[in-house]
Amino acid sequence: MAVATSFDELMASVQRSAVHLEMRDGYTRSSEAFIAWRGGYRGAPTNAPSQDWRELVRTTTARGVKIQRARIVSEPLSDFVQFEYDITAEHNAAAGEQVRWLARRDASDLMLPGNDLWIFDDRVVQFLHFAGDGTYLDSTYDDDARLVKVCSDSFAAVWARATPHENYRPTD
Template identity: 55%
Template sequence: MTAAPTFEELFRSAKRSAVHLEMRDGYMRDADFEEWQAGNRFDPAERWRSWFDLMRATTHRGVVVRRARIVSEPISDYIRFEYDVTASHNVAAGESVRWLPRKKASAIALPGNDFWLFDGEAVLFNHFAGNGDMLAEEYVTDPSAVELCGSAFEAVWDRAIPHEDYRPV
C-alpha cells in the first residue's frame, strides 16, 4: 500500500489548483492567536515563512490557490484574528480569499469537514477536535467525495465576498 502524500507534496505536485474550504468559527488557540489577542502584532511573512515559500512556489508555477471561509456573524474572536492577518498572510502569499456569512450557506450541500482539494482529483480532509485542535488528516481520491468537495467549494466561492470587500460583523 502506498503512503498518502504529505501536505507539502500535494502542493508541490499540484498542476492547476488547490482550494481550501474552512467552515469552523474557531481553530487551535495557538501562540500566534494568543499573542494577537493580547494586542501584539507580528509580521506573518516572518512568522509563517515556510507557508509563504510554499504558496509562492506553488502560485509561481501557475497553480491557482483559493480559500473560502464560511463564518458565523457576528464573527468569533478567532475569525477576527484570521481576518486581521489574511491580507498580510494569505493574500500576500498568493492566495485568493473569500468570506461567506453562514446564513448564506444554508442551501449548499457541504461535506462534514474542512478540506483541501487538489486539481479536482484528491481531497485532504482536516479533522478537528471540538476545541479546534487538529486531530488528523484524511487523504481521499474517491470520485464521489472529490465531486462533493468540488461542487461545495464552487457554490461557496460563487456566493462569497472577496476579502478586500468583506467587512466583518
C-alpha cells in the same frame, strides 16, 4: 479509495489548483500567532510556521497554481476568526492566496461536507479533522472521483457566493 500521501507531497505536485474550505469558528487557540494577536500584535504573523506557509504559497503560485481559500463564518465573528480576518491581507493574500468569506447564514441552502478540506487539482481531497476546541487531530485523503466531485462542487458553490477579502466587512 483511500490515498496514502501527505499535504506536502500534494502541494509539491499540484499543477492547477489547490482549494481550501474552512467552516469552523475556531482553530488551534494555542498557536503562537493567535496568542500574539490577542496580546495586541496586528501585523502578519512572524513565527516560523506562518513564514513557512507564506513561502509555500509564493513558490506554489509562482508555478502557476491557483490557491483559493473560502471561509464560512458565523457573524459576529469569533475572536479566532477575527484574528484570521485581521491577518488575511498581509498573511494569505500578500503571499498569493485568493480568500473569500461567506456568512454562515448565507450558506444554509448549500450542501457542504462535514469537515474542512483541501482539494488538489480536482483529483484528491484531504479532509481535516479537529477536536471540539479546534485542535488539529489528523487528516484523511481520498481520490474517489465521485467524492472529489461532490467536494469540488460544494467549494465552487461557496466560492461563487462568497465575498472577496478586500470587499468583505464582517457584521457586528
